[in-house]
């Protein structure tokens with residue numbers, strides 16, 4: 001199975017704060033996640049800087065639009081040379097297939113295409129919220145499995161889900177389908193806006209392929225130490 005370092009969510013408002021955070025990590029090369037907050041302020045130039053420092057990049061823009069728009073957007077994103085990108089599975093099979101075609105066509109000849117994964121249900125969504133707001137009348141696990149199957153059948157590499165759903169996805173889809181799991185909390189507490197949370201140890205036990213950790217590292221008193229301790233726990237697998 002492909003092995004990923006813990007992915008640090010760089011949820012910062014600008015380049016300066018991002019780089020001063022990263023400077024604490026000395027020579028360590030990281031797998032970082034650039035999301036909407038940061039990318040919408042900095043654009044491709046920050047991606048170039050992160051690459052020049054040797055970091056791997058998950059560009060987490062969660063595309064969700066009509067197939068043609070997603071196709072063209074992915075074609076452009078492929079040129080950035082990032083390692084992983086994503087869409088919302090709720091955009092449907094045609095949209096996901098269009099995303100994959102765009103990525104394949106946009107990837108420079110001889111380079112590896114970025115991994116493409118799809119968000120099933122956000123880790124900030126509870127079963128109750130899914131039922132009352134999205135009017136999806138199944139269990140949360142069934143909805144996530146449905147989106148995971150749709151994603152797999154559309155030819156993508158994996159999904160974003162909580163580690164709580166990693167096992168059921170393995171049972172029905174298997175390897176090498178990737179499960180990227182945010183909602184990681186060091187004490188498993190429902191901190192902030194997350195609803196489906198898991199500790200790094202539990203995520204490992206449950207079969208997560210990659211954990212995404214934001215505020216537990218970025219807001220800690222010693223981000224470097226916190227990251228190293230999470231990494232050691234994760235690599236003990």
Ligand SMILES: O=c1ccn([C@@H]2O[C@H](COP(=O)(O)O)[C@@H](O)[C@H]2O)c(=O)[nH]1
Pocket residue numbers: 009011035119121122123124160161182183184192194212213214215216
């Ligand atoms: O379902 C999802 C999809 C993406 N995210 C992103 O992961 C990080 C989590 O940050 P924390 O501070 O560790 O909560 C954040 O960038 C989200 O946009 C997610 O949490 N859940």
